[in-house]
Amino acid sequence: INLESLLRRAIVKEELRIYYQPQIDINSGAIIGAEALLRWHHPEEGVIPPSQFIPVAEETGLIGEIGEWVLLEVCRQGQCWLEAGIPPLTLAVNLSPHQFRHGDIVASLAAILNETGFPAEYLELELTESALMTRESEAVQILEQLRTLGVRLAIDDFGTGYSSLAYLKRFPLDRLKIDKSFIDDIPQLEDDNEIAAAIIGIAHTLRLQVLAEGVETEDQLNFLKKHGCDFYQGFYKSPAVSAETFIALLKQCT
Numbered sequence: 001i002n003l004e005s006l007l008r009r010a011i012v013k014e015e016l017r018i019y020y021q022p023q024i025d026i027n028s029g030a031i032i033g034a035e036a037l038l039r040w041h042h043p044e045e046g047v048i049p050p051s052q053f054i055p056v057a058e059e060t061g062l063i064g065e066i067g068e069w070v071l072l073e074v075c076r077q078g079q080c081w082l083e084a085g086i087p088p089l090t091l092a093v094n095l096s097p098h099q100f101r102h103g104d105i106v107a108s109l110a111a112i113l114n115e116t117g118f119p120a121e122y123l124e125l126e127l128t129e130s131a132l133m134t135r136e137s138e139a140v141q142i143l144e145q146l147r148t149l150g151v152r153l154a155i156d157d158f159g160t161g162y163s164s165l166a167y168l169k170r171f172p173l174d175r176l177k178i179d180k181s182f183i184d185d186i187p188q189l190e191d192d193n194e195i196a197a198a199i200i201g202i203a204h205t206l207r208l209q210v211l212a213e214g215v216e217t218e219d220q221l222n223f224l225k226k227h228g229c230d231f232y233q234g235f236y237k238s239p240a241v242s243a244e245t246f247i248a249l250l251k252q253c254t
């Protein structure tokens, strides 16, 4: 049995779960949203991280099915939290390159927003540099259409791909996420300090919000705060947790 058929069965058996990693406003310390991250709860193997199955799902095109399910679940959850009186949170969903290029992401997302009633303004789509670089003019068109739906757009893992300033300017983005690899050695490594500070500066020049990923220490947080970074996520606050744990964390923080 190969991973593809196992994954197919996992979808049917509802073994895929969505975890939520808090995103925090650096200045107020408040949780303002969360990134939705997939976990596979295998009955024998335990929790399988996405790094072990997303690449296969991406190669086989199964990511289309999985990705659509993630969007639906996150919008349902978000609407459920709103109806329960929880203050509005921005929920971020990763869109794979395959999802972005194949199928009609715009139409399927419009249907999901309509079905769930979740306000588009609270949904953020995270795209990687590689998803955006292929067939660039087509990418701009799709982004414009997604923007018309009212969703927010973020560039994920910034700095690990082409990191082209031209596309940062051309693409209609709301937020830039600095990749964890540039945060890891802050504040010990002077080069990384300067890279992080420069990325924050460029993002703000282009009127993009900046979120630092993978923040694990108070020193990193203080450095980012001092350099005007807007938001962060990372183990310093919390890893991705179940929806129930996330809400408990949210209540504990207010």
Ligand code: G
Pocket (backbone or CB within 6 Å): 036, 037, 038, 049, 050, 051, 054, 063, 067, 070, 094, 095, 096, 240
């Ligand atoms: O959650 P980490 O905790 O291990 O996630 C590893 C990688 O898997 C990240 O790069 C993340 O973008 C990707 N990933 C997690 N959930 C999803 C998802 O729902 N869709 C896509 N396309 N990628 C995801």
Ligand code: G
Pocket (backbone or CB within 6 Å): 021, 037, 094, 156, 157, 180, 213, 214, 215, 216, 233, 234, 235, 236, 239, 240
């Ligand atoms: O989509 P993206 O590649 O940005 O997914 C974020 C990945 O980073 C996930 O695998 C998530 O679990 C992981 N992550 C988030 N915060 C931290 C952190 O503080 N430390 C480490 N080691 N990993 C983190």
Ligand code: MN
Pocket (backbone or CB within 6 Å): 035, 094, 126, 156, 157
């Ligand atoms: Mn991400």
Ligand code: NA
Pocket (backbone or CB within 6 Å): 156, 157, 158, 177, 179, 180, 213
């Ligand atoms: Na990332």
